[in-house]
Amino acid sequence: MDEFDYSEQPKKKRRIGRKIFGVLSAIIVLVAAGFIFFKFYFVFGSGVKAGELNLFVYKGYVFKTYEGRLIQAGYKSSNSTIQSNEFNFSVKDEEVAKQLERSAGKFVELHYKEYLGTLPWRGMSKYVVDSVLSVSTVNEPESVPLSVPTDIF
Numbered sequence: 001m002d003e004f005d006y007s008e009q010p011k012k013k014r015r016i017g018r019k020i021f022g023v024l025s026a027i028i029v030l031v032a033a034g035f036i037f038f039k040f041y042f043v044f045g046s047g048v049k050a051g052e053l054n055l056f057v058y059k060g061y062v063f064k065t066y067e068g069r070l071i072q073a074g075y076k077s078s079n080s081t082i083q084s085n086e087f088n089f090s091v092k093d094e095e096v097a098k099q100l101e102r103s104a105g106k107f108v109e110l111h112y113k114e115y116l117g118t119l120p121w122r123g124m125s126k127y128v129v130d131s132v133l134s135v136s137t138v139n140e141p142e143s144v145p146l147s148v149p150t151d152i153f
Contacts, residue, residue, distance in 0.1 A: 038116065045114040048133065049087045053108050056100050065123040066091040068100060070110065090123020099132050109133040 051072035058066050072085035089112060091097045100108070111131045118126050 040115065040117045040119050042116065043113045044116050046112065047114075048109055048111050049089075050109040051085075051087065051107070053100065053103050053106055054086075056097075056104055058097070060120075063120045065121070066097040066100070067124055068129070070108070087127070088125050089127040089129045090118075090125040091129045092122055093130060096129060096132060099135070100129075103132070103135045107136045109135075 049070055049072065051070040053068065054071045055069040056066065057068070058064055068089050068091065070087040070089065072087060074085055089110070091100065109132070110129045111133055112127045112129045115122075115126050115128065118124060122128060
């Protein structure tokens with residue numbers, strides 16, 4: 001029968017085990033914090049989109065956010081169907097939201113930031129509009145007057 005008492009391990013081995021556990025825990029916390037920062041708070045890109053503001057709503061179950069849809073000029077093709085180019089976005093600034101609420105159906109230019117992930121309190125889209133650059137009425141196609149050649153009469 002083995003009479004070795006496991007409770008009398010040297011204190012050095014316990015300290016080394018605690019140090020290793022502490023270092024590994026710190027590394028895991030730093031990696032998790034870095035992942036969360038790059039996924040949800042790092043601005044991946046920013047730019048300007050222009051088009052007709054089609055939809056702008058304030059919605060949500062727990063976190064109420066402003067969501068909008070911009071219809072851009074041109075069409076895209078997917079699975080043998082033709083669709084309009086849509087830009088879905090979120091707004092977190094109240095002043096920008098009020099300006100967009102008054103601009104439904106108008107041609108707007110929006111500055112946005114693109115994130116790699118979405119947060120419920122920031123909106124449902126990874127594109128977050130932070131300013132409105134311009135608002136104008138939708139340009140109707142100009143009628144071209146028919147010119148009749150004068151030399152035939």
